[in-house]
Amino acid sequence: GDSVTQTEGLVTLTEGLPVMLNCTYQTIYSNPFLFWYVQHLNESPRLLLKSFTDNKRTEHQGFHATLHKSSSSFHLQKSSAQLSDSALYYCALSGNSAGNKLTFGIGTRVLVRP
C-alpha cells in the first residue's frame, strides 16, 4: 500500500533561519496528490499546501514545496522560520481519487526558538 516517510522526531530551529522538512513517498499510482498539513498546539490539522503537478513549485503562507516524481519527494521549505511556525507538520499522500483517502506520515514536530 501507500506509505509516507518524513523527517522524524523534533526539529529545533532558530528564528530567521531556513526550514526544510523532508517527505518521500511510495505508491503504485502514477499521479498521486501530495499534501502538507500543519497542526498547531491544541488545534486540529489544517491544509498548508498540496500539489499534483510534477516539478511545479507550490507556495502558501511563506512555505513552498515541489513534487518530484522522479525521486518520489515533496519536501517542505521556508526561507526564514518564525516563532509561529512551531507546530506539527504532516506530509500526506492520496494515491488515487477513490475515497480521497489520505496516508499520513508520522509527523515532524518543529520548534522555533528566538
Next chain:
Amino acid sequence: EAAVTQSPRSKVAVTGGKVTLSCHQTNNHDYMYWYRQDTGHGLRLIHYSYVADSTEKGDIPDGYKASRPSQENFSLILELASLSQTAVYFCASSPDWGGGDTQYFGPGTRLLVL
C-alpha cells in the same frame, strides 16, 4: 470556512465499556473520515464514508465500528473499549471533486480508557 464539530471533546471510559464519538459537518461534503492520532504513529484512518448508510474500513478498523445515518453525521463506536484505544480522535470531511480534495478536520476528541 468548512465546519466540522465533534462531541464529546474529551471522555474518560472504562475498559470494556461502550464509547460513541459523534461528528457533525455543515459543509455538505460527501466524504467523512475518522482518524486516531498517536505520537509515533501520526494520523491513521479508522473508517470512512462517502454516502449516508454506508461505511468503509480504513487502515486500522479493528475494534471500531462506524455509522453514517445522514450526510451530516458520522459516528465512531467502540463496543468494548480497551486501554490501547486511548488516543485523540479526529473526524474530517471532504468534498468529492475528483481527487486531491482538502480534508477539513474537527477539533478532536481526547479519549482516555482506564
